[in-house]
Amino acid sequence: MRQQKDTSCNETGRFVPFHTISNGAAKVSDLQETNGGRILGADEPHPLETFNKNTQSDYFIICEHAGRRIPASLGTMGLSEEDRKRHIAWDIGARSVAVALSQALEAPLYMQRYSRLICDCNRHPDVLDFAPEISEATPIPGNQDLSQADRKARADAIFWPFHDAVAEALALREKNGLTTKVVTIHSFTPSYLGKSRPWEIGILYNRDLALAPAIAEWLKAETDLYVGVNQPYAVSDDSDYSIPVHGEKRGLPCVEFEIRNDLISSDEEAEKWAALIRQALFAVEATGSV
Numbered sequence: 001m002r003q004q005k006d007t008s009c010n011e012t013g014r015f016v017p018f019h020t021i022s023n024g025a026a027k028v029s030d031l032q033e034t035n036g037g038r039i040l041g042a043d044e045p046h047p048l049e050t051f052n053k054n055t056q057s058d059y060f061i062i063c064e065h066a067g068r069r070i071p072a073s074l075g076t077m078g079l080s081e082e083d084r085k086r087h088i089a090w091d092i093g094a095r096s097v098a099v100a101l102s103q104a105l106e107a108p109l110y111m112q113r114y115s116r117l118i119c120d121c122n123r124h125p126d127v128l129d130f131a132p133e134i135s136e137a138t139p140i141p142g143n144q145d146l147s148q149a150d151r152k153a154r155a156d157a158i159f160w161p162f163h164d165a166v167a168e169a170l171a172l173r174e175k176n177g178l179t180t181k182v183v184t185i186h187s188f189t190p191s192y193l194g195k196s197r198p199w200e201i202g203i204l205y206n207r208d209l210a211l212a213p214a215i216a217e218w219l220k221a222e223t224d225l226y227v228g229v230n231q232p233y234a235v236s237d238d239s240d241y242s243i244p245v246h247g248e249k250r251g252l253p254c255v256e257f258e259i260r261n262d263l264i265s266s267d268e269e270a271e272k273w274a275a276l277i278r279q280a281l282f283a284v285e286a287t288g289s290v
């Protein structure tokens, strides 16, 4: 399968923040004077990484928690190296599945490189969990008592450049008359706060019922997997961003896949899961229901 590695939209890592969050935050130029004003250094990469950017598959893949980079300006966030590698920092294995799926579908993939501990790219910047003070049971020293300007600086540096690029790509597809189904790829820990999670894959959705329920039914009927429907999370406007904004608001069929991370610890396993997801998508597509 053809593999096309794209460059990110700005290899220098420099960009001009172009969004502001509501509630009276300072203007962008003012933020340069605050300690939250500069997040990414000139030598650090743009948050967006893409694969197969210009392919015209019906599917458009998003992986918001693909990376665990921490900008040098934020040091270690007060965390040990071990903690910075844990699932609290990123979705372990999700990037490998997303890349394999992009190859299998020859579909565009938009991934985000920085740790969700800096800013969670699947949360609106206005919600508290956008930069969590505690993740699972681990206090995040670098996120204690953040000012509005600190949070806005992170959104301007990472969140908005990533999601604006996604929005721009989806708008262009619409303009060009392309069909689009939004697929997001995540992973979850086998246990959370001491409670084990039995599901092997979760199919998550909220308002859009065109795609995800049929995927869940196919997986239940055709595999022996323990399939969670809106498990281990349910999609909501507070706990998600890509599905509500890039899928539901645009009226696009959309589905969020959550795979248990102990099942995708190698590229080979990731490829098997990607092949299964492709099979499920195509099987549902073949029914003509979406």
Ligand SMILES: [Zn+2]
Pocket (backbone or CB within 6 Å): 065, 091, 122, 185, 186, 187
């Ligand atoms: Zn995730």
